[in-house]
Amino acid sequence: MIFYFTGTGNSLYAAQTLAQQKQSLVNITDVAKTKEYNYTLSKGESVGFIFPIYYWGLPTIIEEFLDKLQISNYNNAYTFAVCTCGENIGETMKVLKKRLSARGFQLDSGFSVAMPDNYVILYDIISKEAQHEKVQKADNVLEQISRIIENKEKGVYIINKGMLPGFFTYFVHKFYTLGRDTKKFYVTDTCIGCGKCERICPVNAINMVNNKPEWHGKCTQCLGCIHRCPVNAIQYGDKTIQRGRYINPNVKL
Ligand SMILES: Cc1cc2nc3c(=O)[nH]c(=O)nc-3n(C[C@H](O)[C@H](O)[C@H](O)COP(=O)(O)O)c2cc1C
Numbered sequence: 001m002i003f004y005f006t007g008t009g010n011s012l013y014a015a016q017t018l019a020q021q022k023q024s025l026v027n028i029t030d031v032a033k034t035k036e037y038n039y040t041l042s043k044g045e046s047v048g049f050i051f052p053i054y055y056w057g058l059p060t061i062i063e064e065f066l067d068k069l070q071i072s073n074y075n076n077a078y079t080f081a082v083c084t085c086g087e088n089i090g091e092t093m094k095v096l097k098k099r100l101s102a103r104g105f106q107l108d109s110g111f112s113v114a115m116p117d118n119y120v121i122l123y124d125i126i127s128k129e130a131q132h133e134k135v136q137k138a139d140n141v142l143e144q145i146s147r148i149i150e151n152k153e154k155g156v157y158i159i160n161k162g163m164l165p166g167f168f169t170y171f172v173h174k175f176y177t178l179g180r181d182t183k184k185f186y187v188t189d190t191c192i193g194c195g196k197c198e199r200i201c202p203v204n205a206i207n208m209v210n211n212k213p214e215w216h217g218k219c220t221q222c223l224g225c226i227h228r229c230p231v232n233a234i235q236y237g238d239k240t241i242q243r244g245r246y247i248n249p250n251v252k253l
Pocket residue numbers: 005006007008009010011012051052053054055056057084085086087088089115116117118119221222223248
């Protein structure tokens with residue numbers, strides 16, 4: 001059983017590739033809406049967690065999910081995690097392992113997979129050619145991970161932590177947890193009022209008011225609303241207007 005979260009499809013692609021019709025996929029965005037936190041494993045079934053890295057740490061939606069998750073018949077099932085990222089993940093695996101352990105789950109192996117970076121608030125999206133190259137490299141890593149998890153190999157950590165991993169995970173990540181304000185999101189006149197952003201927001205931070213989206217409170221910052229808007233009408237601050245948009249080319253979102 002693979003639990004995944006995705007804003008722009010990289011983690012969905014990783015989840016679909018690793019599941020290969022053998023494992024069921026549970027979308028954490030759906031869980032956040034249905035509040036269905038109880039799952040039952042069949043005999044010998046593995047558990048996987050696949051999600052994007054946010055500021056060298058866990059997305060808040062993953063933290064909330066792990067706090068509530070209940071798995072019947074867990075019995076020390078083989079458990080792995082895959083973090084998709086633009087480059088590196090700091091000490092996230094350590095943080096995840098501790099969090100899982102507090103809930104009675106183990107972490108047997110963990111991986112990071114670099115994919116195109118979707119943090120358009122800070123950087124522009126890389127060119128289509130560079131995206132293609134990065135996704136191809138990710139395919140090789142996913143193939144390797146697939147073999148490892150198929151064989152239920154334990155203690156395998158293939159991770160790019162980056163420089164000063166502790167500093168980024170235990171200090172810089174706090175700016176994410178304490179931030180996540182939605183005040184800088186807005187919509188331009190090109191908005192067609194389709195309501196897709198409201199429907200896909202995993203944390204219900206968007207409401208359509210007079211046929212236009214309005215943001216409220218804090219969000220998990222998946223940036224799905226910006227990237228998946230069919231007319232690129234959603235902006236954040238003054239930088240995203242001249243930047244590209246990204247959805248993993250191998251998935252349907
Ligand atoms: C809020 C935010 C923070 C991010 N922080 C990091 C980071 O610390 N390190 C990194 O390599 N990539 C970072 N990224 C890039 C994403 O982790 C990466 O693009 C990921 O594959 C997106 O997955 P998704 O398409 O499943 O949403 C960040 C993206 C967002 C939106």
